[in-house]
Amino acid sequence: MDGQGAHAYWVIVFTFFTAMVLAVLPLPAWLAWGRPEWVALTLIYWVIALPHRVGITTAVLLGILLDVSEGAVIGQNAFALVSVALLALLLYQRLRVFSLWQQSAVVFVLVGINQMVCQWVQSLEGAGAQTMLFLLPAVSSALLWPFVLHSLRGLRRYYQVS
Amino acid sequence: MLVTLLLVGLLAADLRFNALQTTRSALEVVAAPVYWVSDIPSRVSDWNQEHLVLRDELLEQNEQLRQENLVLQGRSLQMSSLQAENVRLRALLNSSALLRDDVLVAELIGVSPDPVRHQLVLNKGSNDGVFVGQPLIDADGLLGQIVEVSPINARALLITDATHSIPVQVNRNGVRAIAEGTGSLTLLEVHHVSATTDIREGDLLVSSGLGGRFPVGYPVAVVNEIERDPGEAFARITATPSAALERSRHVLLVFTSKPAGEN
Numbered sequence: 001m002d003g004q005g006a007h008a009y010w011v012i013v014f015t016f017f018t019a020m021v022l023a024v025l026p027l028p029a030w031l032a033w034g035r036p037e038w039v040a041l042t043l044i045y046w047v048i049a050l051p052h053r054v055g056i057t058t059a060v061l062l063g064i065l066l067d068v069s070e071g072a073v074i075g076q077n078a079f080a081l082v083s084v085a086l087l088a089l090l091l092y093q094r095l096r097v098f099s100l101w102q103q104s105a106v107v108f109v110l111v112g113i114n115q116m117v118c119q120w121v122q123s124l125e126g127a128g129a130q131t132m133l134f135l136l137p138a139v140s141s142a143l144l145w146p147f148v149l150h151s152l153r154g155l156r157r158y159y160q161v162s
Numbered sequence: 163m164l165v166t167l168l169l170v171g172l173l174a175a176d177l178r179f180n181a182l183q184t185t186r187s188a189l190e191v192v193a194a195p196v197y198w199v200s201d202i203p204s205r206v207s208d209w210n211q212e213h214l215v216l217r218d219e220l221l222e223q224n225e226q227l228r229q230e231n232l233v234l235q236g237r238s239l240q241m242s243s244l245q246a247e248n249v250r251l252r253a254l255l256n257s258s259a260l261l262r263d264d265v266l267v268a269e270l271i272g273v274s275p276d277p278v279r280h281q282l283v284l285n286k287g288s289n290d291g292v293f294v295g296q297p298l299i300d301a302d303g304l305l306g307q308i309v310e311v312s313p314i315n316a317r318a319l320l321i322t323d324a325t326h327s328i329p330v331q332v333n334r335n336g337v338r339a340i341a342e343g344t345g346s347l348t349l350l351e352v353h354h355v356s357a358t359t360d361i362r363e364g365d366l367l368v369s370s371g372l373g374g375r376f377p378v379g380y381p382v383a384v385v386n387e388i389e390r391d392p393g394e395a396f397a398r399i400t401a402t403p404s405a406a407l408e409r410s411r412h413v414l415l416v417f418t419s420k421p422a423g424e425n
Contacts, residue, residue, distance in 0.1 A: 017196070024275045025200045029347075029408065032277040056165055064172075069193035071274050071281045071310070071317050074182050075173035082165055122278060125177060127324045129278045130345065 008161040012054065015042050015152060016062060024069055033133045036140040039066055039077075040084050040114045044107060045152045047088040048095050050161070059085035072118075073125055080117035084110050100146050108142035183310075187288075190312035197272045197283055197315070204411075263377055265299075265414040266290060271315070278345055280320035280407075282306070286415065287314040295375055297416045303381035303404030304328070304369055305413055320407055321382065322347050330382050331370040332361055338370055339399075341383060347407050350383045352399035357390045359397070367401055377418045381405075 019038040027035055039062060046054035063078025070077065087110055088095070095103055115134050122128040155161070175181040268290075272283035286292050288311045296308040298318050306326065310317040321328050324345035330352070331338045337359055341350045355361060365385040371378035383401035390397045 020193075020196045021199045024196055024272055026204075026273050027275075032275075035275060060165060060169070065189065065193060068186060068189040069196050070276055071279060071283075072276065073173060074176040074186065075169045078172070079169050082169065121173065124173075125325065127278055127345070134278075 008053075008159065011155055011159045011161050012046060012050075015046075015155065018042075020066065020069060023066065034136045034140045036144050037111050037114055037137050040081060040111050041107070041141055041145065041148045042152065043081060043085055044088050044110060045148060047085055048092045049153070049156055051089055051092050054085075055089055056082055056085055073121055076118055076121040079121065080114040083117055084114050087113070100149070103149070104142045104145045107145045108138050111141040112138040114138075186310060187312040190310065190315055190317075194312070194315055201271045264417040266292070266417065268292075268316070268413055268415055270411050270413065278324065280306075280323040280326075280343065280345070280347065281309075282318045282320065282413070284308075284316045284318060284413065284415075285314075287312050287316050289313050291417070292316045292415055297376045297380075297418070299380055299414045299416055300405045300410040300412075302406055303383075304376065305405045305407065305410065307375065308415070318413075320347075321405075322350060322403060322407060328376060328382060329370045329372040330367040332385075333366040333368045333381075334362075335360055337361055338372065339367070341367060341401060348402055349386075350401045350403060352385070352401055353396070355397050355399055356395065357392070357397045361385060361388065361397070361399065363388055366404075377416060 016039070019042040022038040023035070043054070043059060043062065046058075059081040060078050063076075063081040064074060066072075066077040066081070067074045091106065095106060098106065112135060115137055119128055119134050128134075172182070176186075266286060268284040268286040270282055271285045274281035282298075282305075284292075292308060292311050294308055294311055298305040298307060304321060306318050306320040306323070308316050309319045319326055320343070321341070322343040322345070324343050326343040327340050329338065330341045337355075339352045339355050339361075341352050344351055352361075352367070363385055366381055367383045367385065369376040369378060369380045369382055381404040383403045386400045386402045388397055388399050
């Protein structure tokens with residue numbers, strides 16, 4: 001039982017690390033605005049799957065790490081991810097029984113909120129986006145949700161993360 | 163509730179008081195593996211370019227480099243005499259000699275994933291003597307300055323970031339101005355230049371060294387468009403950065419021999 005527990009942590013940490021790498025991977029300029037919010041997607045999945053393990057604390061830690069690796073103001077992504085985690089914690093029982101594309105719609109809203117919070121903090125700093133393009137990641141994340149869900153669920157079942 | 167308070171505290175500390183500089187550089191070490199992994203694809207392609215090349219191509223490249231070297235050497239022949247002359251003339255003008263700056267080559271290992279933030283992550287850090295505020299150039303011009311250092315990495319802010327400004331002067335006649343970043347990689351705006359100032363399209367803007375942050379005389383941008391509206395006090399001037407902001411893989415960190423602008 002203990003061995004399995006240790007295994008489980010390893011899988012969660014690994015998926016978040018991968019999400020972090022995908023979040024800073026250089027993209028061609030025409031794709032830069034549409035980069036899916038990998039960390040937010042992974043966080044949403046783990047909150048829905050294991051709400052007793054992954055929650056606000058994870059969101060804060062992840063957010064601060066993401067802030068540092070993105071070079072953002074410390075607290076920007078932490079704030080955004082905490083709001084996402086909080087909403088996902090409130091909604092997880094409903095989300096579990098939703099169909100795939102209903103879930104995608106909720107992911108669209110959650111990532112939209114994530115982007116909104118980031119945009120607010122950036123505007124405080126004086127570096128906010130001039131157009132509505134900053135909401136594009138919400139669309140790409142919602143489209144990628146089925147893929148993220150299936151691969152993470154596969155990992156969770158294979159390694160029996162609980 | 164508690165979390166919100168904590169986060170607002172962090173935000174304020176970082177944004178208003180810059181109090182988290184040391185925490186940030188400590189955390190940057192934790193974030194380094196992320197950049198290391200995300201840099202693997204470009205390292206693989208670098209390796210490919212170095213090792214999987216035909217002999218003919220290498221010979222051709224070698225020949226080309228040799229010719230280029232010859233041309234550059236030829237040009238630098240006059241350099242020493244010109245430099246000596248420059249020193250004499252500056253002595254006549256009672257100004258101190260311009261010293262040559264030392265540089266350190268650094269490699270790009272990441273760019274800011276956020277399109278509104280123009281930052282680069284470099285593979286040199288405080289262990290190599292990099293410091294906050296250090297200017298960064300490439301072969302064509304000024305790129306930006308270092309804003310954060312950790313022992314092994316450094317983060318640079320580009321001159322086109324919306325929060326960046328740089329003091330410049332027109333190379334032709336020495337008119338001073340400030341060039342501000344716009345958030346677009348190909349555009350700088352020159353503000354508060356009165357409509358009657360002698361500045362033309364195609365003028366080269368070089369760093370003026372005022373403010374003591376950047377060394378004097380590095381190319382910054384070329385004036386692109388000037389709009390003189392009689393109803394407004396200032397001309398609207400846009401410029402295109404000289405440096406290859408989105409293409410450079412290798413950049414140069416400049417160690418100025420003395421505080422810039424004190425001559």
